[in-house]
Amino acid sequence: MIWDHLLWSVHNLRTRPARAGLTVLGVVVGVAAVVALVSIGQGLQRSVHEEFRAIGYNTVVVTPGLASGDAGSDALALEALVGRFIQAQPEATGGRAAPFREAVRRPVSSALDEVRALPEVARAGVIRTEIAFVTSAGMAGLGVLHVTGVSSGIFEDFPGYFPGFAVAEGRCFRSPDELSLVLGADVARDLGASVGSVVRVEDQEFTVVGILARTTTGGVGVTFGNLNLALFAPIETVALLYGNPDRISLGLVEARPGEDVNGVAAAVRTVFARSGIPVTAVSTKELSARITAVLGDLQTTLAAIAAVALLAGGIGVMNTMYTSVLERTRHIGIMKAVGAKDRHVLGLFLVESGLLGLLGGAIGTLAGAVMSGVAAAGVGRTLQGASELTSLAGGILPRFEPWLILAALGGSALLGAVAGALPALRAARLRPVEALRHA
Amino acid sequence: MTPDTLIEVSGLARDYRLGRSTVPALRGVDLRIAEGEFVAIMGPSGSGKSTLLHLLGGLDVPDGGHVAYRGLAISRQSRDALAEFRSRKVGFVFQMFNLIPTLTALGNVELPLAYQGVPRRDRHRRAREMLDSVGLADRGHHRPTELSGGEQQRVAIARALVTGPEVLLCDEPTGNLDSASGQQIMGLLAELNRERRITVILVTHEPEIAAFARRCVLMRDGQVVSDTGDGHGGGR
Ligand SMILES: Nc1ncnc2c1ncn2[C@@H]1O[C@H](COP(=O)(O)OP(=O)(O)OP(=O)(O)O)[C@@H](O)[C@H]1O
Ligand SMILES: [Mg+2]
Numbered sequence: 156m157i158w159d160h161l162l163w164s165v166h167n168l169r170t171r172p173a174r175a176g177l178t179v180l181g182v183v184v185g186v187a188a189v190v191a192l193v194s195i196g197q198g199l200q201r202s203v204h205e206e207f208r209a210i211g212y213n214t215v216v217v218t219p220g221l222a223s224g225d226a227g228s229d230a231l232a233l234e235a236l237v238g239r240f241i242q243a244q245p246e247a248t249g250g251r252a253a254p255f256r257e258a259v260r261r262p263v264s265s266a267l268d269e270v271r272a273l274p275e276v277a278r279a280g281v282i283r284t285e286i287a288f289v290t291s292a293g294m295a296g297l298g299v300l301h302v303t304g305v306s307s308g309i310f311e312d313f314p315g316y317f318p319g320f321a322v323a324e325g326r327c328f329r330s331p332d333e334l335s336l337v338l339g340a341d342v343a344r345d346l347g348a349s350v351g352s353v354v355r356v357e358d359q360e361f362t363v364v365g366i367l368a369r370t371t372t373g374g375v376g377v378t379f380g381n382l383n384l385a386l387f388a389p390i391e392t393v394a395l396l397y398g399n400p401d402r403i404s405l406g407l408v409e410a411r412p413g414e415d416v417n418g419v420a421a422a423v424r425t426v427f428a429r430s431g432i433p434v435t436a437v438s439t440k441e442l443s444a445r446i447t448a449v450l451g452d453l454q455t456t457l458a459a460i461a462a463v464a465l466l467a468g469g470i471g472v473m474n475t476m477y478t479s480v481l482e483r484t485r486h487i488g489i490m491k492a493v494g495a496k497d498r499h500v501l502g503l504f505l506v507e508s509g510l511l512g513l514l515g516g517a518i519g520t521l522a523g524a525v526m527s528g529v530a531a532a533g534v535g536r537t538l539q540g541a542s543e544l545t546s547l548a549g550g551i552l553p554r555f556e557p558w559l560i561l562a563a564l565g566g567s568a569l570l571g572a573v574a575g576a577l578p579a580l581r582a583a584r585l586r587p588v589e590a591l592r593h594a
Numbered sequence: 595m596t597p598d599t600l601i602e603v604s605g606l607a608r609d610y611r612l613g614r615s616t617v618p619a620l621r622g623v624d625l626r627i628a629e630g631e632f633v634a635i636m637g638p639s640g641s642g643k644s645t646l647l648h649l650l651g652g653l654d655v656p657d658g659g660h661v662a663y664r665g666l667a668i669s670r671q672s673r674d675a676l677a678e679f680r681s682r683k684v685g686f687v688f689q690m691f692n693l694i695p696t697l698t699a700l701g702n703v704e705l706p707l708a709y710q711g712v713p714r715r716d717r718h719r720r721a722r723e724m725l726d727s728v729g730l731a732d733r734g735h736h737r738p739t740e741l742s743g744g745e746q747q748r749v750a751i752a753r754a755l756v757t758g759p760e761v762l763l764c765d766e767p768t769g770n771l772d773s774a775s776g777q778q779i780m781g782l783l784a785e786l787n788r789e790r791r792i793t794v795i796l797v798t799h800e801p802e803i804a805a806f807a808r809r810c811v812l813m814r815d816g817q818v819v820s821d822t823g824d825g826h827g828g829g830r
Contacts (some may be wrong), residue, residue, distance in 0.1 A: 287780050489692045493706040494681025496674050588654045
């Protein structure tokens with residue numbers, strides 16, 4: 156019987172193609188919006204997860220901030236990371252750093268040495284980012300760039316944080332205080348610099364010792380960001396240049412296998428606190444989970460808004476079905492006269508409205524896929540903060556999990572059937588004689 | 595030997611409510627129809643003929659009295675049971691043909707079988723045979739609008755017969771037809787009654803149509819005012 160309903164429904168819908176089309180369109184809009192939002196959200200979550208996984212889940216992320224180790228400081232770290240993540244700023248804590256509570260302020264580098272000496276720590280590294288005014292012989296005028304001070308060995312120790320990092324020409328740093336620079340491909344091009352060139356950062360002359368290979372690998376902001384725009388210097392050189400040797404932008408500490416990452420985080424906090432550097436230290440696992448949760452909430456909210464469009468689509472289906480029942484009142488009378496039961500009539504109209512929903516769902520899913528592809532490209536570009544990197548492979552790829560597609564199709568068929576329930580019930584309850592008298 | 599009583603109606607009443615007033619369409623109808631009869635119901639417009647026919651076929655429920663089919667009170671049945679009754683026992687033929695315009699002749703004839711759960715293949719074969727038996731073998735794929743009135747009514751008769759009903763209820767089946775087509779339809783009904791022993795109850799205004807029946811029930815103002823038979827297979 157369901158097959159008969161289906162065949163007859165298709166037949167009925169085809170006799171009123173314009174009406175059916177418009178009704179389906181109403182569902183398409185809602186489904187497309189939901190599918191697009193959810194798939195982008197899924198892609199985003201996936202990227203966050205992938206990037207943290209590349210850094211390593213046995214790693215502690217250190218950010219400047221309160222060093223008390225309470226939940227509030229974790230929240231701050233989260234905020235800092237989410238802030239980075241959304242604004243694509245290399246540094247986002249701004250004036251949040253608490254006033255130093257200890258008189259003794261020691262350089263970051265000594266704290267780092269202490270952390271490295273901890274038995275439960277495998278490796279550790281820090282970076283410090285500053286705004287730099289840069290001039291070079293190969294370029295007229297002045298460039299404003301971010302200079303990133305890196306602790307020695309960080310590129311080898313945490314390759315996951317610098318995806319796509321490769322020295323194309325020259326070498327990396329040899330000592331933590333040499334006056335050397337390693338340039339991203341775009342920076343080198345813009346400065347007209349090559350290995351051996353002299354580049355002035357602020358008023359200090361530096362020698363370019365290495366140039367990075369151009370990369371197309373990008374991320375959603377958890378990792379370093381656009382290496383093509385990077386200007387690396389040893390961290391102690393940056394400290395000498397800018398002062399405040401206790402400043403830190405980000406630290407990464409990898410626990411030894413088998414060690415408790417949270418214990419490592421606590422130890423790291425203590426070490427930095429002793430050095431008068433207030434920091435927050437949170438495991439990547441924790442951060443990933445929290446960012447994912449925040450994204451999940453965001454996604455739920457957006458999907459709920461999109462669901463309003465779905466509701467409108469459902470009302471469209473209901474309207475069409477009421478019209479259809481009214482129009483076919485006499486047919487319903489005939490069906491009943493030749494032996495149709497209430498449930499036969501009910502089934503026919505439910506299948507018909509379900510079919511409208513399903514059609515809307517199928518087309519909506521396709522439309523949503525196209526929309527999310529276009530939108531993700533845009534969002535990816537914004538997150539990168541660099542219009543050049545349009546080919547970021549690792550950006551946000553919308554994800555279409557099988558469950559999303561099944562849910563979209565099943566849900567829209569259900570939406571149609573639910574929207575058609577009242578009209579179908581009305582049809583089923585019609586008294587045969589009255590239905591037959593209908594014009 | 596007297597044939598078995600097929601339908602027995604007693605004290606049948608049906609009121610239509612129109613706002614505050616009630617229109618009594620049937621006011622205590624008593625009637626007995628035996629198996630195999632061919633009965634014409636006549637009477638002026640508004641006398642309650644269609645109302646009676648609908649009640650006999652379980653298409654409507656009475657406000658008073660009861661309809662018994664083979665001794666079973668169908669007027670007390672559930673909606674589903676009534677649908678089942680219409681599906682298995684009754685075939686309706688209407689003045690307006692009442693074919694579904696979007697379906698082909700075959701589709702229309704198959705419809706009652708679908709509600710009986712007959713498999714698609716059997717349905718198709720039986721509908722074909724039935725169309726064949728009313729002389730429309732080559733019209734199966736035509737839509738109602740592509741058929742003449744007489745042809746449409748023959749499709750409607752095929753649809754009424756396809757389930758093998760015991761009784762055909764015809765409400766002015768020739769009312770929309772020219773007299774030649776009307777005669778053809780009546781010939782068909784008479785043959786069904788004679789050869790296949792199907793009980794035929796027919797509402798008509800026209801005496802020459804009523805002449806095909808062996809018994810004539812005359813109605814006026816919702817009551818039976820004369821009856822040429824007594825429900826024992828008699829009549830002329
Ligand atoms: N649905 C209805 N609502 C209100 N009144 C109705 C309804 N159906 C029938 N009636 C009234 O009931 C009475 C009997 O109607 P019915 O259709 O049975 O008459 P009929 O004998 O078949 O007439 P005709 O020969 O014109 O078909 C009429 O007065 C009619 O107006
Ligand atoms: Mg009538």
